[in-house]
Amino acid sequence: MSVIIYHNPACGTSRNTLAMIRASGVEPVIVAYLTTPPNREEIRDLARRSGIPLRDLLREKGTPFADLGLDDPSLSDEQLLDAIELHPVLLNRPIVTSGKGVRLCRPSEKVLDLIPPLPEDFIKEDGEKVKKA
Incomplete structure (x- = not known):
């Protein structure tokens, strides 16, 4: 199974998502989107x-979301893309793609729909248990 994660290693949710992917037996392609942003x-x-x-x-x-006035609902997708292009930190994380779909994995358990079943319960960084499927 091919899995891609748009990852920020400073983010706990992103780290937990990556760890769950690996716990499922999949080694994903990791896109460090802050240094190598998607176009x-x-x-x-x-x-x-x-x-x-x-x-x-x-x-x-x-992020600079408020400073850039991105809370204005009249902004077009092109304007939002301009902002993300200049400030990749505006892209929420982690985003995961697999043959089963694409998800913004907040909370990290959303990744479970995209990967093989976990072979055992998973313990997140904060101690929370995620039951295997």
């Missing part, structure tokens, strides 16, 4: 394939 067409495609509006892929916390 605007790739971002547009991720939003389309995930079935959510591009705006829902934006991260507000710890």
